[in-house]
Amino acid sequence: xxxxxxxxxxxxxxxxxxxxxxxxxxxxxxxxxxxxxxxxxxxxxxxxxxxxxxxxxxxxxxxxxxxxxxxxxxxxxxxxxxxxxxxxxxxxxxxxxxxxxxxxxxxxxxxxxxxxxxxxxxxxxxxxxxxxxxxxxxxxxxxxxxxxxxxxxxxxxxxxxxxxxx
Amino acid sequence: xxxxxxxxxxxxxxxxxxxxxxxxxxxxxxxxxxxxxxxxxxxxxxxxxxxx
Numbered sequence: 235x236x237x238x239x240x241x242x243x244x245x246x247x248x249x250x251x252x253x254x255x256x257x258x259x260x261x262x263x264x265x266x267x268x269x270x271x272x273x274x275x276x277x278x279x280x281x282x283x284x285x286x287x288x289x290x291x292x293x294x295x296x297x298x299x300x301x302x303x304x305x306x307x308x309x310x311x312x313x314x315x316x317x318x319x320x321x322x323x324x325x326x327x328x329x330x331x332x333x334x335x336x337x338x339x340x341x342x343x344x345x346x347x348x349x350x351x352x353x354x355x356x357x358x359x360x361x362x363x364x365x366x367x368x369x370x371x372x373x374x375x376x377x378x379x380x381x382x383x384x385x386x387x388x389x390x391x392x393x394x395x396x397x398x399x400x
Numbered sequence: 401x402x403x404x405x406x407x408x409x410x411x412x413x414x415x416x417x418x419x420x421x422x423x424x425x426x427x428x429x430x431x432x433x434x435x436x437x438x439x440x441x442x443x444x445x446x447x448x449x450x451x452x
Binding site for chain 2: 244248319322324325326328329331332335340343344347348349350351352353354355356357358359362363365366372375376377379380382383384386387388389390391393394395396397398400
């Protein structure tokens with residue numbers, strides 16, 4: 235239920251962002267792409283250096299009392315709110331950059347696909363943590379390697395972004 | 401603990417998969433645009449692994 239909530243939240247966020255992309259299409263394409271290229275370059279320099287920029291974010295967690303709610307609703311709501319990427323702390327600037335890419339260069343379809351991917355990416359965390367067999371050790375290792383996880387994700391992000399224009 | 405599922409390995413797997421898609425895009429077919437949008441989402445989503 236938690237993972238389904240993550241996927242639903244991410245898809246909704248992708249849908250809303252994609253709709254905003256449609257509005258941004260009134261701006262000339264050249265202006266949009268140059269703006270995107272400049273911002274991407276700055277954000278990526280900091281991401282690859284392992285010191286992500288602190289961009290505007292909600293900085294609020296989903297209340298813990300949501301989880302114990304009866305039936306499916308607790309985990310579903312917790313996952314949904316986390317899946318949107320809005321009610322969480324963002325240790326990297328990649329989610330904000332993703333929003334910018336969808337708004338300036340995407341649209342409804344790309345927004346939905348990116349939302350789907352965002353949900354999968356978020357789900358991979360609890361999944362790999364559970365599959366590791368030792369969740370606490372997994373957490374310790376993650377905390378020790380957060381910068382590298384960010385760098386690898388930033389490289390993957392850059393590669394997939396390059397795929398759109400090559 | 402199985403090291404195969406450590407966050408760095410998962411992130412490395414995502415990054416290498418993306419690199420493979422880029423290579424495939426150049427070598428065989430130019431129709432990987434839809435996958436590129438999805439992979440962009442995957443990398444951004446997994447980059448939040450340190451947060452709850």
